[in-house]
Amino acid sequence: MHDTEALADRFEEHRGQLRAVAYRMLGSLTEADDAVQETWLRYSGADVSEVRNLGGWLTTVAGRVCLNMLRSRAARREQPMEAYVPDPVVSELDHVDPEREALIGDSVGLALLVVLDTLEPAERLAFVLHDMFAVPFDDIAPIVERTSTATRQLASRARRRVQNAAPAPERDVTRQKEVLEAFLAASRGGDFEALVAVLHPDAVLRADEGTVSQLLRGATRIAGQAMRFRQLGLDERLVRVNDGVGALALVDGKPVSLLGVTIADGRITEMYIVADPDRLHRLGVLT
Structure with a gap:
């Protein structure tokens, strides 16, 4: 026994x-x-x-x-492959x-x-x-x-x-922070050219918003999306996301989305957004 x-x-x-x-x-x-x-x-x-x-x-x-x-x-046949966003840590x-x-x-x-x-x-x-x-x-x-x-x-x-x-991702956290902060600053300032400059031309954005998911390819399309988000008046707080850096978007101090990025050669090659409240709660972001 x-x-x-x-x-x-x-x-x-x-x-x-x-x-x-x-x-x-x-x-x-x-x-x-x-x-x-x-x-x-x-x-x-x-x-x-x-x-x-x-x-x-x-x-x-x-x-x-x-x-x-x-x-x-x-x-x-779960998880549409085009918009697949793994669970961030x-x-x-x-x-x-x-x-x-x-x-x-x-x-x-x-x-x-x-x-x-x-x-x-x-x-x-x-x-x-x-x-x-x-x-x-x-x-x-x-x-x-x-x-x-x-x-x-x-x-x-x-x-x-x-x-x-893909190219080997950047491992230096300080350098990752610099690139991500440049992207966030350009987004807040509505600087389209600066956004495009910090994105790889073939960058990919994957977003899970719960009932809606989307896949965007290309620096200009992603920059255009970021320009629209600036109108929401979001605050950002940098966090660790897996082996890199990311950002929580906040409204009145409450997290509404999580952004993770992959950076290589000084530019963002991939972006991952989780904006599903239920999923954010499961990840411990809203607790």
């Missing part, structure tokens, strides 16, 4: 990594928590007395759970949050999650587990029902997609 408390203690030692795996696999914080809970249920009902590497075992179980969730999502700009750091590490940006969402579920699993968590291909192969060689090829295809998707 299992000692439930001892089981729970052992599981908690690995919860942070399991949530990190699930977030990369699913791009949703709520679904990541669901996947971790399902992993716990499978773990609590299994005989793990012969398992030597519990962390590795749990990681593969979580991977299998996430793979099933991705396949179910695809079957339901938000924190104060100058505050180090250990739980946040464990979740995203130093390299999980929204741009990466957008690219991962374009992969086939098995490709995403092979790439995430192997390239991000060093799970051997021999352990991944049974999950995707392929040989180790075929699983290696899945990860290789995914890796090429990720590497070819």
Whole structure:
């Protein structure tokens, strides 16, 4: 008979990594928590007395759970791909949050999650587990029902997609702040030319407004949208969004939208807006 408390203690030692795996696999914080809970249920009902590497075992179980969730999502045809905005991980700009750091590490940006969402579920699993968590291909192969060689090829295809998707993003937070602040200042001042200058010519904006979502491509179209927002009289507060900086838009001190950006070579290449009140609440922005 299992000692439930001892089981729970052992599981908690690995919860942070399991949530990190699930977030990369699913791009949703709520679904990541669901996947971790399902992993716990499978773990609590299994005989793990012969398992030597519990962390590795749990990681593969979580991977299998996430793979099933991705396949179910695809079957339901959820999330219009053109306007897909992953769940941002938000924190104060100058505050180090250990739980946040464990979740995203130093390299999980929204741009990466957008690219991962374009992969086939098995490709995403092979790439995430192997390239991000060093799970051997021999352990991944049974999950995707392929040989180790075929699983290696899945990860290789995914890796090429990720590497070819976009220029390497800016990592220096100070430089990111400078670029984002220049964009916000130009927007507040109604300076169309300055807006265009800080945007990459092929910049992409993805916005989730709840009942409406939109995708805009090109610096001039995005700048035109930003010019219209200036009429709303919004205040902005810089925050951390995943591995970069972003901004909360406020009306009378209340957050109404969250902006995340990807910056490369001194210009904004991608913008992500969440303006759905329910989603902002789930993200902890409105609490």
